[in-house]
Amino acid sequence: MTKIALFGAGGKMGVRLSANLRRSEFLVAHVEPGPTGRNRLKEELGIECVEAEAAIDGADVVILAVPDTLIGKLSHELAPKLRAGTMVMTLDAAAPFAGHLPDRKDLTYFVAHPCHPLIFNDETDEKARRDFFGGAHAKQSIVSALMQGPDDAFDLGEAVAKVIYAPILRSYRLTVDQMAILEPGLSETICATLLYVMREAMDETIRRGVPEQAARDFLLGHMNILGAVIFNEIPGAFSDACNKAIEFGKPRLMRDDWKNVFDRAEIAESIRRIT
Structure with a gap:
């Protein structure tokens, strides 16, 4: 045994x-x-x-x-x-x-x-x-x-x-290196951070007068359908308005070099801070 x-x-x-x-x-x-x-x-x-x-x-x-x-x-x-x-x-x-x-x-x-x-x-x-x-x-x-x-x-x-x-x-x-790319790289540095920003964005809409439950239902509902389309869970395409919002929103929110967080040196530094 x-x-x-x-x-x-x-x-x-x-x-x-x-x-x-x-x-x-x-x-x-x-x-x-x-x-x-x-x-x-x-x-x-x-x-x-x-x-x-x-x-x-x-x-x-x-x-x-x-x-x-x-x-x-x-x-x-x-x-x-x-x-x-x-x-x-x-x-x-x-x-x-x-x-x-x-x-x-x-x-x-x-x-x-x-x-x-x-x-x-x-x-x-x-x-x-x-x-x-x-x-x-x-x-x-x-x-x-x-x-x-x-x-x-x-x-x-x-x-x-x-x-x-x-x-x-x-x-x-x-491999261990691939696992390190997944975490902390993909799951924490990227996913957790962006989800945290989304929560802050919801709180900001509430601060600006949108009822709390309405803001929560609206965001979580849109996360569901938008995620289903983006990750190919269902066939579909965004509206022209949504595509325009992404086109102008992404450079407003993301640095041009954001993918550098996956460089081995940056992964290593992130892990150094963790451990």
């Missing part, structure tokens, strides 16, 4: 993983230093934590479900105690991309990250429709990278990823 040592098991992400792993065939040892997290695991899932030494003893996979800023410190503390061939799995590409993992060629490094449930989906169950994060009820895709280790180790890493992020829609194999 494959043994997994889950560090940060009582954190926000760790509890999600613990719940899914509990339903798997993996043998799991949970590590959580904080009393609040330990109590949460015991009360919500009936899981007792163990000490780090016991968790990594015989572990095939070590999952680091801890903040990016702690990945380097924790991985360097654990590395000397891990046997050759052990897989160290992180849930984000930031720390591996930044070079924070120990220089041990005999360890396998694997990165797995959720895409989160799609805006356009076929979920009919109410819990699934309200599962915006994923990993509980709604299907989501995942991206994974084998940073180092034998190629056949990818199968084990993907199998674990499919359990911790279940239910799964699709699974993609990428």
